[in-house]
Amino acid sequence: GAVVSQHPSRVICKSGTSVKIECRSLDFQATTMFWYRQFPKQSLMLMATSNEGSKATYEQGVEKDKFLINHASLTLSTLTVTSAHPEDSSFYICSALGGSADTQYFGPGTRLTVL
Amino acid sequence: AQKITQTQPGMFVQEKEAVTLDCTYDTSDPSYGLFWYKQPSSGEMIFLIYQGSYDQQNATEGRYSLNFQKARKSANLVISASQLGDSAMYFCAMREAGRRALTFGSGTRLQVQP
Numbered sequence: 001g002a003v004v005s006q007h008p009s010r011v012i013c014k015s016g017t018s019v020k021i022e023c024r025s026l027d028f029q030a031t032t033m034f035w036y037r038q039f040p041k042q043s044l045m046l047m048a049t050s051n052e053g054s055k056a057t058y059e060q061g062v063e064k065d066k067f068l069i070n071h072a073s074l075t076l077s078t079l080t081v082t083s084a085h086p087e088d089s090s091f092y093i094c095s096a097l098g099g100s101a102d103t104q105y106f107g108p109g110t111r112l113t114v115l
Numbered sequence: 116a117q118k119i120t121q122t123q124p125g126m127f128v129q130e131k132e133a134v135t136l137d138c139t140y141d142t143s144d145p146s147y148g149l150f151w152y153k154q155p156s157s158g159e160m161i162f163l164i165y166q167g168s169y170d171q172q173n174a175t176e177g178r179y180s181l182n183f184q185k186a187r188k189s190a191n192l193v194i195s196a197s198q199l200g201d202s203a204m205y206f207c208a209m210r211e212a213g214r215r216a217l218t219f220g221s222g223t224r225l226q227v228q229p
Contacts, residue, residue, distance in 0.1 A: 043222055049215065106159060
């Protein structure tokens with residue numbers, strides 16, 4: 001149980017385009033999901049907290065107009081990187097709260113490369 | 116100040132031996148949770164073990180155990196009988212009261228040698 005999927009697993013796009021990443025909790029409902037970003041050989045940095053039915057809460061320094069988050073249902077949150085630039089290239093990982101102790105279950109991640 | 120500190124960027128261990136990965140934390144909240152995750156080269160984050168600040172006993176999950184020393188604010192992960200498949204990055208993380216997100220340490224890369 002407690003499986004989280006992410007789609008796509010890998011995406012390459014041109015500078016200036018927008019990319020949408022989906023995060024789904026497959027076998028449980030998640031009112032809260034999180035989006036993290038991980039640069040090579042670094043740790044995970046929280047970008048935002050996604051709450052079902054309400055606006056996302058962004059961490060300091062994260063541009064909410066650039067990283068659009070939508071949590072329209074109890075099993076789906078989306079992250080849209082708008083007008084992507086090469087510096088947005090990174091590994092994006094989502095997680096969903098579930099189970100006992102509010103454990104975070106992570107998706108497999110999406111590797112974004114912006115050319 | 117760093118909330119989660121992992122001082123070992125890399126560790127080597129022989130197959131079948133035990134290894135301890137260090138983690139210290141900093142919080143003034145009396146209620147918090149500590150987590151360990153494994154990240155293989157594929158990138159997925161695999162939950163290993165959880166310790167609550169009020170738990171009286173150290174957490175154990177199969178070959179994983181957490182050496183929780185509250186007064187020292189340390190939560191070291193012990194992996195017994197290391198296997199080649201244990202080679203990965205290991206992250207210590209903390210969740211403080213009132214904040215549902217996790218704060219991660221910088222990670223330790225463990226390499227198990229045959």
